Amino acid sequence: MTRRSDPGAGKTAPDAVSVDDYKTAMRHVVSPVVVVTWLHDGKPEGLTITAICSATTEPPTLVVCLRGDKPAAERMRAAGRFGVNFLSDEQPDIARRFSSNPGHDGEAFDPGLWTVTPGGVPLLDRAVSRFDCVVEQAFEQGSHVVFLGRVTDLATAPGASLLYRDGFFRRLGTE
Numbered sequence: 001m002t003r004r005s006d007p008g009a010g011k012t013a014p015d016a017v018s019v020d021d022y023k024t025a026m027r028h029v030v031s032p033v034v035v036v037t038w039l040h041d042g043k044p045e046g047l048t049i050t051a052i053c054s055a056t057t058e059p060p061t062l063v064v065c066l067r068g069d070k071p072a073a074e075r076m077r078a079a080g081r082f083g084v085n086f087l088s089d090e091q092p093d094i095a096r097r098f099s100s101n102p103g104h105d106g107e108a109f110d111p112g113l114w115t116v117t118p119g120g121v122p123l124l125d126r127a128v129s130r131f132d133c134v135v136e137q138a139f140e141q142g143s144h145v146v147f148l149g150r151v152t153d154l155a156t157a158p159g160a161s162l163l164y165r166d167g168f169f170r171r172l173g174t175e
């Protein structure tokens with residue numbers, strides 16, 4: 001089994017793998033693509049992420065990880081609520097829009113596509129699955145802030161999930 005290309009690079013503890021090897025291994029993994037959203041000073045903000053999955057079913061809870069060195073994590077923590085929008089394979093443009101600075105201001109939110117819930121969370125009408133979450137926990141773990149969000153509302157729309165692997169957005173294929 002090939003484990004490491006350079007066993008010494010970036011190690012911090014005797015049983016640690018290198019950050020580069022970890023990133024390379026994770027590039028092989030297929031992820032769904034999500035735009036997480038929140039309100040900051042009453043304005044919608046959002047970010048494209050792939051570090052998202054179900055944490056627990058009872059209660060329905062999602063786990064989301066945001067880089068700790070960007071303003072987004074602190075703003076989402078301050079909002080106390082966030083939206084999770086699983087994009088469809090017809091929405092790679094939205095993924096691109098929210099993966100750079102414009103996603104942090106209201107201009108990225110096309111008013112024809114988004115609805116702000118009564119709780120104050122922007123949700124994308126055509127997202128294949130969308131969730132309104134309240135922050136149950138937010139804690140720092142290394143480079144990221146880990147959010148546990150309890151789901152307080154949800155909706156679905158027809159379509160297949162947009163995927164990401166090895167630097168490219170992708171569509172689901174059948175065997």
Ligand SMILES: Cc1cc2nc3c(=O)[nH]c(=O)nc-3n(C[C@H](O)[C@H](O)[C@H](O)COP(=O)(O)O)c2cc1C
Binds near residue numbers: 052066067099101164
């Ligand atoms: C496919 C993809 C997945 C990403 N996943 C995450 C993620 O899980 N967590 C995160 O904090 N940022 C993630 N990002 C990065 C953010 O979308 C954004 O690009 C980054 O925070 C840069 O923001 P800046 O414009 O403020 O520098 C991802 C970006 C892309 C394109």
